[in-house]
Amino acid sequence: MCNFICYFVEFCSFFCHKGGRGLSKSRTGNPLQNTRHHLIPSSRIFLCLKNSMMYRNTKVVRRDFHEAWHTIFGNMTPIEVAEFIVRLSPVGYFKKVIMEAHLWNFTYLVDLQTFEQQYSFEDLRDTKKVAWQKLFANKEWFWVVVEIIESWSPSGYFTRVELTAKDSGNNHVYTLSL
């Protein structure tokens, strides 16, 4: 029964969210204006659980950056975004990727053993490429993933991370354990 209510409420919140996003994207909006971004997208949260969020879920983001974010990542959750970026990076760039996130009683684990590239940056639509440039400029893949973990997720959401990557001669290592 609770599940049914949750699904129903999530269904409704999806439409509310659409409406809200439409408003905040008004064409007259100043691109330099601050807007409120939900780190875990509203459309991905069961409303009946919203009041029990154990951490702060919003971040103030300038409108142009905010729109760039959703242009690329839509309503992905932070761990989905991080995984997407790893799968967008060139084959063999990342050597080890373990990421674990918690949301209420759910655990999300990304443990990649093989590193075939699944998405190609070149195949992204031009609007997405422009948005990527706006958000990350020429930042390396490794540091983009670290930025997602440190700046685009609620604190306490990622509970375990082990990342290693190697570019021309440089080794990068990032670990997090809560």
Ligand SMILES: [Zn+2]
């Ligand atoms: Zn947002």
